Amino acid sequence: MIRRFDALTEEDGNNLQIFVSEDLPDESVRVKLLNSDICLDSSSGKELVPYPCYADKQENPNQIWKVQKSRLVWEDAAQSICVDAYGSPSSLRLRKLPPQPVWSLAACANKPGQRLQRQDVRPDGTFWLRDPDAGKCLAARKVPSLETPLVLEPCTDRQRFRELRERNQVQHVLTGYCIDAGNDAPILYPCHEPKALRKQRFQVKDTPGWLQLMRGWEDNGRKRFFERCLDRQPQPPMRVLLGKCSEAEAKAVKWRRINFRDTPEWQLWQNAPVPAKPLGGDLPPKP
Secondary structure (H helix, E strand, C coil), X not given: CEEEEECCCCCCCCHHHEEEEEECCCCCEEEEECCCCEEEECHHHCCCEEEECCCHHHCCHHHCEEEECCEEEEECCCXXXXXXXXXXXXXXXXXXXXXXXXXXXXXXXXXXXXCCEEECCCCCCCEEEEECCCCEEEEECCCCCXXXXXXXXXXXXXXXXXXXXXXXXXXXXXXXXXXXXXXXXXXXXXXXXXXXXXXXXXXXXXXXXXXXXXXXXXXXXXXXXXXXXXXCCCCCCCCCCCCCHHHHHHCCCCCCCCCCCCCHHHHHHHHCCCCCCXXXXXXXXXX
């Protein structure tokens, strides 16, 4: 669909002030000057400039806009900005918007913000990761960098994923990138080859519906990492104190063990054959 609107029109018949917007597949738009091949360009968030339109196959993110709450918005990995009119006579500029909530990794719990359900599964194995509380799907935000942010958007074919079970990876179909724990927040990033390293070892847990970073270790087992799940509404950690058992019993405080298992070292010890002689040889002779 192509929509027409006027911008800063002071007199009729001035086509240099008339723009049209072209819908793109992911509910974003490209804004063009009427009857021309000139588009609004964000110049990577620096300033608003007219620039020759890129071809569809190039998908240059500097010319991809979204209409959000009647605002014309451009986004990259670090910021969201909108077109703003200021001064007298009015001029156009780019203005930063408050930062949007980002995904984080938190201890897995069956709560809003973590539920991502595998839906619309197709014969090719691809699916949506839909947030039932938000009514939207996990998606990739187009940015010029490799570190692609994860966002929630209306569910379309551009938001499909596949699970690469033999590689312990979850891949975004359109970009070909995989879910990655990142440094500060989960992102999409080029997939590790031939198998996932620790930060890309993700799996989809259908019950209760999580996108989970698998447990792992580094430094010959000296560093251990427990399971974490994608969370868009993280809660502050609960503070734990040591106190008298009688006080805890009076408050009906109870604990339960989770992820209880024998360590690999203990299993090896238990399964090892008993030698005929003790380790180190025979006992020393009696004096």
